[in-house]
Every structure is written in C-alpha cells, then in structure tokens.
Amino acid sequence: MEKDKKNKKSKKDNKMDLEKIKKAVTLLLEGIGEDPGRPGLLKTPERVAKMYEEIFSGLETKKDSEEILNPIEGESHDEMVLLKDIPFYSVCEHHLLPFFGRAHIAYIPDGRIVGLSDLAKALEYFAKRPQVQERLTSQLADMIMSAIKPKGAMVIIDAEHLCMNMRGIKKPGSRTVTSAVRGIFRSRATTREEMLALVGKKEF
Numbered sequence: 001m002e003k004d005k006k007n008k009k010s011k012k013d014n015k016m017d018l019e020k021i022k023k024a025v026t027l028l029l030e031g032i033g034e035d036p037g038r039p040g041l042l043k044t045p046e047r048v049a050k051m052y053e054e055i056f057s058g059l060e061t062k063k064d065s066e067e068i069l070n071p072i073e074g075e076s077h078d079e080m081v082l083l084k085d086i087p088f089y090s091v092c093e094h095h096l097l098p099f100f101g102r103a104h105i106a107y108i109p110d111g112r113i114v115g116l117s118d119l120a121k122a123l124e125y126f127a128k129r130p131q132v133q134e135r136l137t138s139q140l141a142d143m144i145m146s147a148i149k150p151k152g153a154m155v156i157i158d159a160e161h162l163c164m165n166m167r168g169i170k171k172p173g174s175r176t177v178t179s180a181v182r183g184i185f186r187s188r189a190t191t192r193e194e195m196l197a198l199v200g201k202k203e204f
Contacts, residue, residue, distance in 0.1 A: 016060060021049040055091060058128030068122050069147035071112040078151075080191070082106040083119045084199045092163050093130035101159030101175070104199040107144050108151040108184055108191065119144075133159055133178050141180035152183025154195050 022045035029036040029044065036045070082104065089100035105119045126139045137157045144153040156179045165172040185192050 016053050016056070018049040018053060021052055022046055025049070054128075055089075056129055058125050063125065065143045065147035068125055069114045069118045069143065071114055071148055075113050076111045077109045077113045078111065080106055080108050080194065080198075081113060081116075082195065082198055083116050086120055086123055088123050088127045088157075090127040090129075090131045090133075090136060092161060093132060095163040095167070096130070097162040097166065099131075099133060099159045099161040099163070099176075101157060103140070103158075104156040104195075105140060105144070105153075106155075106185070106195045106198075107148070107153040110149060110151045112148045112150075114148055133157055133161075133176055137178040137180045141182050145182050150183065152185040152187075152191065153180075154182070154185040154192065155180045156199060156201070 025045040025048045026036045029041060034041060036042075083106075084102075084104040086103045086105065087100075088103055089098055091097065092099050103123050105123070122140055122143055126136050126143075137155050140155045141153045144150060144155075156177065158175055158177045160173070160175050164170075164174055181192065185195065
C-alpha cells in the first residue's frame with residue numbers, strides 16, 4: 001500500500017533537475033568540439049536548462065483529464081464545437097528538434113461543454129513534452145472523450161518538423177497532417193465532412 005502511494009506521488013510530481021541539464025549541455029558542447037568556457041557559451045548551459053524547464057513543463061505535473069477540461073455548470077449544447085487554427089509548438093522526441101504548426105479541435109457535446117480556453121490548455125499540456133505528432137493528436141481526442149463524454153471528437157494537426165528540414169532528407173516546407181477521429185465523427189461521414197469544410201480541408 002505504501003509503495004502504491006509513492007508511485008502515485010511520483011506520477012504527479014516530476015520536478016526537473018536543472019543542474020543535471022546544465023551538466024548535460026556542457027558535455028554536449030564538449031562532445032561536438034566546442035569550448036564551454038569561451039565567452040559566448042559560458043551561460044549557455046543555464047539558458048538551455050531554463051528553456052527546457054519551460055518547453056517541457058507538461059512533464060512536471062501529471063494531470064487527470066478532468067483537471068484540464070472542466071465542464072461548464074448549467075450550460076448544455078448538442079451541436080458541433082470547433083476551435084481551429086490553434087498555434088502550437090512541441091519537440092520531436094526522436095531528435096529533440098522542434099515541430100510546430102496549427103491544431104483544429106472539434107467535438108459534438110452530449111450535453112456538457114467546456115470553456116474554449118480549456119481545449120487550448122489541453123493542447124499545451126500534451127505539446128510541452130518530448131512528443132511525436134501522431135501521439136499528440138490521439139492524446140487530445142482521447143482526453144476530450146474521457147473528460148466530457150461527448151458524442152464524438154476530432155482533432156487535426158498540421159505541422160512542420162525541423163528534423164525533416166535541417167537533417168536527413170532536408171525537405172523544408174513539407175508538412176505533416178495527422179487526425180484522430182472518435183465517436184460520431186468516425187461513424188458518420190457527413191459530420192466528419194462538416195468539420196473538414198469548417199477548417200478548410202477538402203478531405204482527409
């Protein structure tokens with residue numbers, strides 16, 4: 001029982017070790033043949049540690065879906081809700097390079113609705129950690145389904161990956177589009193098509 005409590009706490013609290021990050025950045029600079037002691041790099045480990053604390057803040061506190069998506073008391077709706085063109089950035093876990101773009105999040109309430117800012121907060125929560133776009137897309141749709149039990153949810157993410165622009169095949173400007181379709185969006189083509197029309201995509 002005591003072990004379960006400890007495990008639960010460790011899942012909730014994952015404080016970053018900034019000193020470890022600074023040491024790692026120093027080793028990295030040495031590894032690529034740089035001198036961490038030269039004037040331009042003296043504060044780089046500290047700067048990177050502070051940056052990582054911010055851009056990976058989604059790792060620090062594990063939250064349940066209900067903590068992010070809070071139904072609005074006394075409000076009821078059964079038509080599509082769509083928040084589109086939400087800008088975001090994340091970091092690809094394969095090469096630790098950024099990917100960024102826009103997300104479109106839609107759901108059909110079964111009565112309960114959430115504040116529009118909650119949908120953007122959910123995107124931020126999952127984006128601010130090492131990620132892959134496919135997982136990010138699914139996590140958003142699954143959180144909506146879990147938190148407010150809508151008739152359906154659909155998430156589309158359109159992003160550009162620097163790991164494709166700067167290295168490997170070097171194809172700047174190429175974009176990756178992923179979707180997660182749940183509930184009525186999966187079973188009813190007209191509902192899916194309505195969402196695609198609203199976000200300006202002819203098909204997916």
